[in-house]
Amino acid sequence: MRIFSTIFLSITCLLLSLEAYSQESNILAKSPNGEYSYEKVFEAPGKSKTEIFNSIKSWVIKNIKSQSNTNYFDEANQSISTTPVFIVSFDGTVNFKLNIEIKDGKYRLTANSFVYQNKDGLQRGLGDFSGTGYYKKIKIKLMEDADTAFKNILDSINNAVTAKSDW
Numbered sequence: 662m663r664i665f666s667t668i669f670l671s672i673t674c675l676l677l678s679l680e681a682y683s684q685e686s687n688i689l690a691k692s693p694n695g696e697y698s699y700e701k702v703f704e705a706p707g708k709s710k711t712e713i714f715n716s717i718k719s720w721v722i723k724n725i726k727s728q729s730n731t732n733y734f735d736e737a738n739q740s741i742s743t744t745p746v747f748i749v750s751f752d753g754t755v756n757f758k759l760n761i762e763i764k765d766g767k768y769r770l771t772a773n774s775f776v777y778q779n780k781d782g783l784q785r786g787l788g789d790f791s792g793t794g795y796y797k798k799i800k801i802k803l804m805e806d807a808d809t810a811f812k813n814i815l816d817s818i819n820n821a822v823t824a825k826s827d828w
Contacts, residue, residue: 688808697787698773705822710739713763720821739763747810750802752780
């Protein structure tokens, strides 16, 4: 009986440690091919398509600064596409494609193609760190940083859309 308890305890500890190392994003969805993405419809009650479009356009112009012009504003179709970048640990950045489609009272935000790049030019899909030990620790920290930064971007966009103007 004691041997079964020992085996059970060992298996439980192993599974818990594997769970800790296999931590994925709390916000982003991971597809079977290992790529991360995000999609959500946000409500903006009482806001017209034009008001939402202008709010998000202003947010993009103010917050998305890059070397190339990656901001596309399609006023006729009420959609915006851009490529934001955020900083993560290990002297790295993550860039991704962000698309926003707008209707009266709501907007759909989709994000995909998350790519990590370090200062030495190494590029990998976010979370694509195979191996054990050191690489898994890097992956865990990068995913924590990505969750925090991406949540801040989502909150900032939503605040820009829902803010009440005092004009």
